[in-house]
Amino acid sequence: MSDAHDKMDRMYRYQRHFYDVTRKFYLLGRDHLIEKMDIRDGQKILEIGCGTGRNLAILANKYPQAEFFGLDASAEMLESAITKVKKQDLGNVILKMALADDFDYSSTFGLTEPLDTVFFSYSISMIPTWRESVDNAVKNVKSGRVIYFVDFYDQRDLPSAFAGLLQGWLKRFHVKYPEGLIPYLTKLEDDGLGESEVTPLFRSYSFLAEFRKK
Numbered sequence: 001m002s003d004a005h006d007k008m009d010r011m012y013r014y015q016r017h018f019y020d021v022t023r024k025f026y027l028l029g030r031d032h033l034i035e036k037m038d039i040r041d042g043q044k045i046l047e048i049g050c051g052t053g054r055n056l057a058i059l060a061n062k063y064p065q066a067e068f069f070g071l072d073a074s075a076e077m078l079e080s081a082i083t084k085v086k087k088q089d090l091g092n093v094i095l096k097m098a099l100a101d102d103f104d105y106s107s108t109f110g111l112t113e114p115l116d117t118v119f120f121s122y123s124i125s126m127i128p129t130w131r132e133s134v135d136n137a138v139k140n141v142k143s144g145r146v147i148y149f150v151d152f153y154d155q156r157d158l159p160s161a162f163a164g165l166l167q168g169w170l171k172r173f174h175v176k177y178p179e180g181l182i183p184y185l186t187k188l189e190d191d192g193l194g195e196s197e198v199t200p201l202f203r204s205y206s207f208l209a210e211f212r213k214k
């Protein structure tokens with residue numbers, strides 16, 4: 001097992017049991033992302049770093065005629081996701097253990113064509129190889145389709161004392177604003193690979209970004 005798998009398992013072995021209850025108070029913007037996604041029957045949607053499967057379960061219930069895929073580095077988190085999917089009897093969700101920077105729609109999920117939508121919800125900020133992971137997501141989505149990101153933003157519109165406290169607290173969980181990401185999406189845009197758009201949420205506590213592949 002690689003270091004990335006091991007590290008995430010150590011982090012989430014116990015946390016996964018109270019993850020959904022606690023994270024709903026501070027992983028803000030996940031429901032904005034779910035609302036924003038325009039999913040059609042038959043489409044294939046992948047969440048990278050799906051954790052306990054919270055987002056996938058909401059989506060799979062909302063769009064029973066679409067197919068949902070989730071991958072995660074942590075076998076522990078996937079165990080929670082598998083339990084959730086079974087409990088809710090969701091036949092349209094497939095989960096795999098894989099890393100963001102080296103999965104492939106064909107070898108990981110047995111698909112014959114790239115995905116219709118790929119999203120990262122509070123995972124890109126935890127992935128050291130985030131550039132490679134963005135490149136890999138671009139490779140695995142169809143042309144004309146979107147990759148979404150929701151994550152912590154720079155908190156520029158929050159009172160500075162609160163922003164400082166928040167950043168210190170997030171550090172304890174190995175997460176911080178992925179400051180290179182938005183410039184990197186702009187670079188991909190400049191390279192002619194697609195178009196990006198960023199929307200700050202909750203006074204810049206978090207952001208929702210979309211990258212539409214050319």
Ligand SMILES: C[S@@+](CC[C@H](N)C(=O)[O-])C[C@H]1O[C@@H](n2cnc3c(N)ncnc32)[C@H](O)[C@@H]1O
Binds near residue numbers: 049054072121
């Ligand atoms: C903060 S959780 C977010 C879970 C879920 N997306 C949500 O919105 O509730 C981040 C997840 O990313 C996973 N992760 C971290 N690094 C990863 C990597 N390199 N490849 C795949 N998943 C990774 C972690 O194991 C964890 O489940």
